[in-house]
Amino acid sequence: MKLNTDEACPSFTRLSFHSAVVGTGLSVRLMLYTQRDQTCAQVINSTALGSLNVTKKTTFIIHGFRPTGSPPVWMKELVESLIGVQEMNVVVVDWNRGATTVIYPHAASKTRKVALILKEFIDQMLAKGASLDNIYMIGVSLGAHISGFVGEMYAGKLGRITGLDPAGPLFNGRPPEDRLDPSDAQFVDVIHSDTDALGYKEALGHIDFYPNGGLDQPGCPKTIFGGYECSLTAYPCDSYRDYRNGKCVSCGAGQILSCPLLGYYADSWKEHLWDRDPPMTKAFFDTAETKPYCMYHYFVDIVSWNKSVRRGFITIKLRGEDGNVTESRIDHGSAVGPKYKLRVLWMKLRSLAHPDRPHLCRYDLVLMENVETFFQPIPCSKQQM
Structure with a gap:
């Protein structure tokens, strides 16, 4: 019997709006993509790592609140971009059953349970020879805080966490152990692009990027590879007002890298952070409305x-x-x-x-x-x- 594509290649859980209304119990599915299998996922778990190569870098992608039950539209592009930039394992953390609900607090209440499941999986990776240095977590919305919870369980020894629009409601004003914070990984970078709605406004990482001030994003890219066609340069500054008034247009003469770059290569600037106490920086930039989004200032x-x-x-x-x-x-x-x-x-x-x-x-x-x-x-x- 010939299998159809959906059966042969597991895809992200797709739920209906009805499921969001009645609510969903938590079920976490891990889907592995590699350079060999870039478009066809392999379902793995803590007892079956599949073709995951523990000697290579492993990037976890963790989505957030899903009020309609539909799969994230940005997921496919992000997976392909990561595998394209470096040979690695990419693990999509599908917790749509749990994140799909019209009642946001119900989804938020499941974040620590997702983090525990991920820790169980990473423990098995470590037992087979993986290194925490090679583990990178990209979390969107509630997924950013899930990444932080995982990082806290490993005393901040994960290689890197990137938070994309970390969720604000129920996390604003909470102590560091109840949200993403700089101590959760060796390097934490955050992109704030929805601070006037559901996003977290204050700094949460070693470096926090605020495109267009962190408010409305006309045509703005939704992932760390949104401006991959060109280098998106950001400018460290105390506020968006100061940046727009031209008070922060130099990152210091004679430095190896004059200004931080948004996205995958943001960690190349981390050497500039450790002179600060605490090592936290806000950086601002503006974007265009259409691809490739970057603007030359x-x-x-x-x-x-x-x-x-x-x-x-x-x-x-x-x-x-x-x-x-x-x-x-x-x-x-x-x-x-x-x-x-x-x-x-x-x-x-x-x-x-x-x-x-x-x-x-x-x-x-x-x-x-x-x-x-x-x-x-x-x-x-x-x-x-």
Whole structure:
């Protein structure tokens, strides 16, 4: 008898909204993906590790609250991206039976039970020669706190935990042992992109990333590989306001890596954290609305000369070699005369993503209200570098 694809290759549990309404009891299923079997999962458990190679890195992906019962739409892409970037075991932790409910506290109450099941599995891995250094957990929503609970059971010796939008309700204000925190792994990085809704607002890791300030994410990538096509650079800063006001546009000259990178390679910046007490950093960046999501940041210095002050703003448009135009607005407090002119003594443009590139300048420019002025900047003189 020929098996169909669903029978041959186990897939993530799919439940109906009816299941969410009546509630589901907890059942955890572990599905292993490897470079050899990237699209066809193998169901494993603590008594049958299957083809899992304990000498290689093992990444656990743990989803969160599922109010409709549907599988996470991002799961397949994340699995493929992880296997594509490094040969490893990828274990999808399917606890949809338990996470599927319209009553959020019911799902949250099952997080520690999921963590205990994962510990039982990891114990068997360790017994067969695995190393805690090679265990990486990626947890989304409630899954972020599940990762933290597992890490706490191993006294923070797990290699790494990444928390994606850690759940806020029932975890906000809780002590470290009741949520994800930096002591749960050797390196903990967190991406906050829903802090005005169900996400956790405060810092939870060694480094916490806040795309677009951590609030609304227009078209924002949902996983650590969302901006994989280019390097998403973040800027350590105390607040999103300070970042937007240009107060945090340098990560320090002469360092091996000037600014932290979002995503899979975020741990390359951890050497910069241990000089801090506690070793925690907030980092901010902005994203575009469409793929590849990354934005190249530029810093603009403007020196104007005016006799009287009048409030206004300047709109700056940059046209790239591909013809695409990006636009930004700068508020200022100096427009002069009844015709609202602004005399710019000099304007300097410098790349933040590529600080080694030459700075570009424009000198002695008169701007008129509601009139676009086009110009091509030239390399700055040595005095303006």
